[in-house]
Amino acid sequence: MQPEDSKLERLFLSGDEAVALAALDANVRLGTGYPGTPSTEILETFEKLGGHAQWAPNEKVAIEVGIGAAFAGARALVTMKHVGLNVAADPLFTVAYTGVEGALIVVSADDPGMASSQNEQDNRRYAVAAGVPMLEPSDSQEVYDFTLRAIEISERWHIPVLFRMTTRVCHSKSVVERGAAIPAARPAHFAHDIRSRVMIPAYARPAHRRLREKLAQIAEWNEASELNVLTPGSAELGIITSGICYQHVREALPAASVLKLGMTYPLPVELMRKFASSVERCLVIEEGDPYLVEGARMAEIAVESAPGMYRFGELNVPRVRRIVEGDLSPEAKPVPGKPPELCPGCPHRTVFTALKHLDCYVAGDIGCYSLGVLPPFEAMDSLVCMGAAIGVGLGMRHVLPPEEAKRVVSVLGDSTFVHSGITGLVEMIYNPPPTGHVLLILDNGTTAMTGLQEHPGTGRTLEHASTGKVVFENLVRALGVRNVFVVDPTTDPATFEELVRSALEKPELSVIIARRNCLLAAKSIREYERCNEQQVSGD
Amino acid sequence: MNSRSVVTNSAVTNIVVAGLGGQGVLKASDILAEVAFLSGLDVKKSEIHGMSQRGGSVSSDVRFGPRVFSPMVPEGEANYLLVTQEDQVAVNVCLLAKDGVLVRPSQVEQDRLQNQKSLNIALLGVLSHRLPFPEESWKAAIRRHLPEALHEVNLQAFALGRGAKDR
Numbered sequence: 186m187q188p189e190d191s192k193l194e195r196l197f198l199s200g201d202e203a204v205a206l207a208a209l210d211a212n213v214r215l216g217t218g219y220p221g222t223p224s225t226e227i228l229e230t231f232e233k234l235g236g237h238a239q240w241a242p243n244e245k246v247a248i249e250v251g252i253g254a255a256f257a258g259a260r261a262l263v264t265m266k267h268v269g270l271n272v273a274a275d276p277l278f279t280v281a282y283t284g285v286e287g288a289l290i291v292v293s294a295d296d297p298g299m300a301s302s303q304n305e306q307d308n309r310r311y312a313v314a315a316g317v318p319m320l321e322p323s324d325s326q327e328v329y330d331f332t333l334r335a336i337e338i339s340e341r342w343h344i345p346v347l348f349r350m351t352t353r354v355c356h357s358k359s360v361v362e363r364g365a366a367i368p369a370a371r372p373a374h375f376a377h378d379i380r381s382r383v384m385i386p387a388y389a390r391p392a393h394r395r396l397r398e399k400l401a402q403i404a405e406w407n408e409a410s411e412l413n414v415l416t417p418g419s420a421e422l423g424i425i426t427s428g429i430c431y432q433h434v435r436e437a438l439p440a441a442s443v444l445k446l447g448m449t450y451p452l453p454v455e456l457m458r459k460f461a462s463s464v465e466r467c468l469v470i471e472e473g474d475p476y477l478v479e480g481a482r483m484a485e486i487a488v489e490s491a492p493g494m495y496r497f498g499e500l501n502v503p504r505v506r507r508i509v510e511g512d513l514s515p516e517a518k519p520v521p522g523k524p525p526e527l528c529p530g531c532p533h534r535t536v537f538t539a540l541k542h543l544d545c546y547v548a549g550d551i552g553c554y555s556l557g558v559l560p561p562f563e564a565m566d567s568l569v570c571m572g573a574a575i576g577v578g579l580g581m582r583h584v585l586p587p588e589e590a591k592r593v594v595s596v597l598g599d600s601t602f603v604h605s606g607i608t609g610l611v612e613m614i615y616n617p618p619p620t621g622h623v624l625l626i627l628d629n630g631t632t633a634m635t636g637l638q639e640h641p642g643t644g645r646t647l648e649h650a651s652t653g654k655v656v657f658e659n660l661v662r663a664l665g666v667r668n669v670f671v672v673d674p675t676t677d678p679a680t681f682e683e684l685v686r687s688a689l690e691k692p693e694l695s696v697i698i699a700r701r702n703c704l705l706a707a708k709s710i711r712e713y714e715r716c717n718e719q720q721v722s723g724d
Numbered sequence: 725m726n727s728r729s730v731v732t733n734s735a736v737t738n739i740v741v742a743g744l745g746g747q748g749v750l751k752a753s754d755i756l757a758e759v760a761f762l763s764g765l766d767v768k769k770s771e772i773h774g775m776s777q778r779g780g781s782v783s784s785d786v787r788f789g790p791r792v793f794s795p796m797v798p799e800g801e802a803n804y805l806l807v808t809q810e811d812q813v814a815v816n817v818c819l820l821a822k823d824g825v826l827v828r829p830s831q832v833e834q835d836r837l838q839n840q841k842s843l844n845i846a847l848l849g850v851l852s853h854r855l856p857f858p859e860e861s862w863k864a865a866i867r868r869h870l871p872e873a874l875h876e877v878n879l880q881a882f883a884l885g886r887g888a889k890d891r
Binding site: 197300301324352353356357358359360429432433435436437501502503517520521522523524525526527528553556 | 744745757758761766767768769770771772778779780781783792793794795796798799812814815816818
């Protein structure tokens, strides 16, 4: 699948598409991840281009599968949104110690400004905490080029690489010239290396020392790396920046000197020091946490940081101008547009109408149904992270007086249930509250919010082919829940409401699976089922 | 001044396409960006996916010129604002430059559209005769971005918009 010659093909791609194309051009053997805005299109595109891509039940499993592929000498790509890396953090911290034989590229798609997320955590902190090198591209061309460089770095130092993108890099389209130097891939092969990969304390202690040695080498290499680019300009004002902010800076401050960092962990501190001393005023412009600022100051490089108000939300050209001018005046609030809402006829509408009517305390979760918090329903009382509905609901039940405890219901979607609700369900069975509990799984047959992706509960793969299926009611019954109901809430809303009411009354555990395909997905689901049935009958 | 500093943004054209989820805002901006791309210019396009797709407000920025840096159109710097629903004009008009041009549904004879869903393409038609790209590029981009069954109705919508007099 290599390009035929070195001729540059000119393309117009989103950052997500550029990762996928580079992965294809570099012979990445396996792409895996969990859908999450703004990362979802990477694996979808990789599959469309002919790559082997698959959805994992969650990000932790995805990265573990990627680790296995990279242990076996292959190139692996693992994608997730920023909060997904919290789920995947456990394996990430230790694969930094073990290292890899092939390449392991972990894409973290951060969401400053929270266009579609529950927080705006800055995952550059993870590179430091785990001890993995990190690249930050600023447009689609750099995404393409840096993906290839990340693979080289991963293989050269046998270390996973964190590829940190942000919403505007993932979802903006820009021109890409394809066909940069592509490192050759080796065939997959497993060779025993017990001391490197079995992290019992005796082997992990030297592994940690090896990691620090690698990072020291990479830091030295990064001082002269082409990943960092200096744009000479005015001696009065110098800007240190990375990622999308570079683009805003070049537009807002065409005369400034700019040091753009492509590899932001380990930081090229001597390069930064030299740059800072070459200008009268050295200002760091970055989105999110003062990560580069702190890195510079730890190395005793005098830099100016943006006022605290610019830590919140995305940066853009006008905000960069304000930062340079030290403008602390309140910023104009954007005119509110029309908020999103549950689609007309969405089955979730029936559910939230019932929960509101029953005056429930609703421990909610992440998906389209999060919109149940907005008018006219306003029927959700908490949303923390994927799968939290169950644990949070149980905690409330344990401490509330019985009359209140009986109003608590946990609500989460099908994909979210698979992602991290199953362990919550085990907790519910293991530590049941005295009043019992009610779990509502809103099974609309797809991962709707991120754009209708498959998951293990649909029984179809990323490319919609038939595969093993996790049947929720079988799983729930097998775990020991006796009151299991599978209903279409839209058939008779009054009956559905009565079912929830009676479950809340019982001091027992109940799981209600509200099953009705998402309106947006229903037609495609019928088509996939028809195709897959034909294939089976044709065998 | 350093030679690189000569590249200023005055040569960049800024266009914002705005409306509600489901109205083809992103499709229209994809077609527009492709037309600019085919002309050989530097192009960037930016949008926010996700929650906004559930019927909420959606907007997408397209910028083209000799060199484009930020993918986002700064507020008050849009040369053109294309809005797919009249009641979204007020929400977005702050994006428009003082001498910017607004393209809105009332500029299209909507009762002549074969399919009301083609309004986004008709509005591109209105915009198109103000931009320096050949009509064939527009048609090619429309064909590339829409399924074949929708080509005729959308090409007709484009022609309707392109033929509309400024009102």
